[in-house]
Amino acid sequence: MRFDKSAAMLAEARSVVAGGVNSNVRQADIAGPLFVERGEGPYVHDVDGNTLIDYVMGNGASILGHAPAGVIGAVAANLNRGQTFAAQHPDEVALCRRLTQAIPCAERVRLAVSGSEAVHAALRLARAFTGRTKIVKFEGHYHGWLDNIMVSTRPPLNAAGPRESPVAVPMSRGQPASVLEDLVILPWNDVAALKRAFAEHGPAIAGVITEPVLCNCGVIEPQPGYLERMRDVCHAAGALLIFDEVISGFRLGVAGAQGRLGVTPDIASFAKGIAAGFPLAFVAGRADVMDLLLPEGHTLHSGTYNACLPAVVAAQAALDELLADDQAVPKRLLAMGQRLMAGLREGARKHRLPLLVQGPGPVFCTLFTDRPAVTDFRSVAAADTARLADFVGALARCGVRTTARGVWFLSAAHDEAVIDATVRAANAAMADLTA
Numbered sequence: 001m002r003f004d005k006s007a008a009m010l011a012e013a014r015s016v017v018a019g020g021v022n023s024n025v026r027q028a029d030i031a032g033p034l035f036v037e038r039g040e041g042p043y044v045h046d047v048d049g050n051t052l053i054d055y056v057m058g059n060g061a062s063i064l065g066h067a068p069a070g071v072i073g074a075v076a077a078n079l080n081r082g083q084t085f086a087a088q089h090p091d092e093v094a095l096c097r098r099l100t101q102a103i104p105c106a107e108r109v110r111l112a113v114s115g116s117e118a119v120h121a122a123l124r125l126a127r128a129f130t131g132r133t134k135i136v137k138f139e140g141h142y143h144g145w146l147d148n149i150m151v152s153t154r155p156p157l158n159a160a161g162p163r164e165s166p167v168a169v170p171m172s173r174g175q176p177a178s179v180l181e182d183l184v185i186l187p188w189n190d191v192a193a194l195k196r197a198f199a200e201h202g203p204a205i206a207g208v209i210t211e212p213v214l215c216n217c218g219v220i221e222p223q224p225g226y227l228e229r230m231r232d233v234c235h236a237a238g239a240l241l242i243f244d245e246v247i248s249g250f251r252l253g254v255a256g257a258q259g260r261l262g263v264t265p266d267i268a269s270f271a272k273g274i275a276a277g278f279p280l281a282f283v284a285g286r287a288d289v290m291d292l293l294l295p296e297g298h299t300l301h302s303g304t305y306n307a308c309l310p311a312v313v314a315a316q317a318a319l320d321e322l323l324a325d326d327q328a329v330p331k332r333l334l335a336m337g338q339r340l341m342a343g344l345r346e347g348a349r350k351h352r353l354p355l356l357v358q359g360p361g362p363v364f365c366t367l368f369t370d371r372p373a374v375t376d377f378r379s380v381a382a383a384d385t386a387r388l389a390d391f392v393g394a395l396a397r398c399g400v401r402t403t404a405r406g407v408w409f410l411s412a413a414h415d416e417a418v419i420d421a422t423v424r425a426a427n428a429a430m431a432d433l434t435a
Contacts, residue, residue: 039066065413337361
């Protein structure tokens with residue numbers, strides 16, 4: 001496949017759109033970047049007339065596939081009711097009640113628009129509740145693009161310091177150095193490092209924020225007992241445990257990673273899969289923490305578009321599908337993901353490529369490394385990024401779209417036939433790499 005029109009459109013877009021894209025993440029897309037005409041189920045159709053099997057899926061948001069009929073129909077049927085009221089409506093209360101019933105930590109819920117915003121609300125709540133300022137954050141974990149947390153997400157190793165005690169590295173020009181003072185950066189999956197941090201900073205730590213499954217970097221699962229120990233260390237010091245479930249929420253089951261792994265945080269942020277591609281996020285947590293958002297709690301979270309009706313209706317329809325038949329959709333995501341992972345591993349063996357395929361299935365990662373597994377940011381950073389870029393490009397030419405960082409997102413629309421077609425295309429891409 002060729003992407004000449006996408007390249008030309010990008011050049012044109014740069015005259016009116018800053019950078020040619022409306023999110024910097026998209027600059028790394030195949031075709032540099034792809035311009036999509038429409039999405040349908042597991043496919044995107046681009047301006048060059050190509051049809052690609054999509055494993056970007058809106059960076060995980062399109063959990064039911066592109067333009068799922070049930071969600072689109074529900075939204076269309078309610079558009080004439082209005083969109084944004086700057087008032088409450090019954091649908092938002094009904095949605096939040098369902099979320100409190102489904103998610104272990106969710107005694108209270110507050111709706112928002114983006115994952116970055118939901119994370120920001122969680123951090124503010126942790127600081128308000130504890131009266132402390134420092135947040136423990138782990139290398140390689142991405143919690144949104146805002147100044148006070150976009151630190152050490154993918155730091156250059158020559159600036160990151162020793163693995164055992166990483167240096168806080170801002171990820172963008174324009175971030176004030178002062179934000180680094182309130183962050184303690186640690187390696188993930190390392191209980192000893194966490195204990196050392198609390199021994200040094202414990203009375204000042206408001207909370208620890210983590211992806212319970214590190215979906216943004218290698219799709220790394222926690223080592224047995226790690227999250228349990230993290231929770232215990234937090235609570236012993238009077239700090240809060242914060243889960244960033246923006247990706248893992250709903251994708252790993254309606255109860256999120258916390259339900260799958262059996263560890264309940266004090267607060268958690270969610271987005272992406274909840275509304276099947278519509279912009280909706282939320283922060284959820286313990287009642288005594290969340291009730292700081294009452295007027296007497298003097299803790300602010302606001303937003304004109306919070307709980308806008310189309311997104312809430314979309315979330316209700318998406319939940320209907322995700323919960324149906326004893327969560328048949330999340331179970332199918334797991335089965336299809338594991339089928340695809342097995343096919344990719346077999347292809348790598350056939351073509352004698354050091355391709356690591358790692359993750360639970362509904363989301364997983366492909367990396368070129370001789371390691372049997374990656375367990376933290378530093379082991380991901382040691383992988384062969386040039387070869388991964390070649391593989392992602394070869395996949396695109398063979399009709400399969402995945403993220404530049406090698407993370408794959410499945411949807412309910414990826415059935416066995418689509419998975420098998422993907423495996424065939426991946427074998428052709430691997431043959432291209434070894435030609």
